[in-house]
Amino acid sequence: GQQLNQSPQSMFIQEGEDVSMNCTSSSIFNTWLWYKQDPGEGPVLLIALYKAGELTSNGRLTAQFGITRKDSFLNISASIPSDVGIYFCAGQQYSGGSNYKLTFGKGTLLTVNP
Amino acid sequence: GAVVSQHPSWVICKSGTSVKIECRSLDFQATTMFWYRQFPKQSLMLMATSNEGSKATYEQGVEKDKFLINHASLTLSTLTVTSAHPEDSSFYICSATDRGIYEQYFGPGTRLTVT
Numbered sequence: 113g114q115q116l117n118q119s120p121q122s123m124f125i126q127e128g129e130d131v132s133m134n135c136t137s138s139s140i141f142n143t144w145l146w147y148k149q150d151p152g153e154g155p156v157l158l159i160a161l162y163k164a165g166e167l168t169s170n171g172r173l174t175a176q177f178g179i180t181r182k183d184s185f186l187n188i189s190a191s192i193p194s195d196v197g198i199y200f201c202a203g204q205q206y207s208g209g210s211n212y213k214l215t216f217g218k219g220t221l222l223t224v225n226p
Numbered sequence: 227g228a229v230v231s232q233h234p235s236w237v238i239c240k241s242g243t244s245v246k247i248e249c250r251s252l253d254f255q256a257t258t259m260f261w262y263r264q265f266p267k268q269s270l271m272l273m274a275t276s277n278e279g280s281k282a283t284y285e286q287g288v289e290k291d292k293f294l295i296n297h298a299s300l301t302l303s304t305l306t307v308t309s310a311h312p313e314d315s316s317f318y319i320c321s322a323t324d325r326g327i328y329e330q331y332f333g334p335g336t337r338l339t340v341t
């Protein structure tokens with residue numbers, strides 16, 4: 113099946129630092145999304161990317177959809193303690209009928225030291 | 227808007243019994259609902275896709291007779307884990323999409339522990 117390769121698996125940074133994580137795939141996706149999951153909760157959408165090459169920001173978050181539609185990165189600037197959590201990339205593809213399904217990366221665990 | 231709830235938030239059951247998990251879209255009509263399973267420190271894995279009023283489509287390797295999915299209305303889908311075993315212990319998360327909108331809104335998840 114399809115796989116998304118997400119790196120790094122974990123990061124330990126100091127408050128105020130910038131952080132970057134990325135995902136690559138062997139498959140093309142029509143939409144790329146980045147989610148954050150807190151312990152014991154469902155994932156929350158951070159940024160959605162729809163066009164190849166698209167660069168989108170959401171506050172301190174910036175994400176780009178690769179030209180080939182097979183990769184994406186997420187940057188977080190000036191990290192704060194509440195940025196702690198697991199960040200997942202996900203690729204969305206048409207799966208038949210009116211359905212689109214998501215394939216998730218393995219996640220990046222972010223720890224921010226105050 | 228676009229709130230999805232799950233009930234229960236956690237459940238403990240004995241091996242061999244069945245347990246039902248509900249997923250509700252609170253403020254929109256969900257034409258499609260998805261069920262995911264997440265083992266500790268792992269990613270979300272899609273189990274099945276369900277459209278209102280039709281049979282669910284299961285991903286490869288997911289036993290449809292063990293994980294029964296019912297999507298009887300535009301606001302409710304249920305996942306029943308039948309004859310549960312300890313290896314079924316996991317975090318089950320549902321998501322839902324609104325009519326004509328493809329973004330998936332995720333529920334808060336249900337922690338299932340089978341003893």
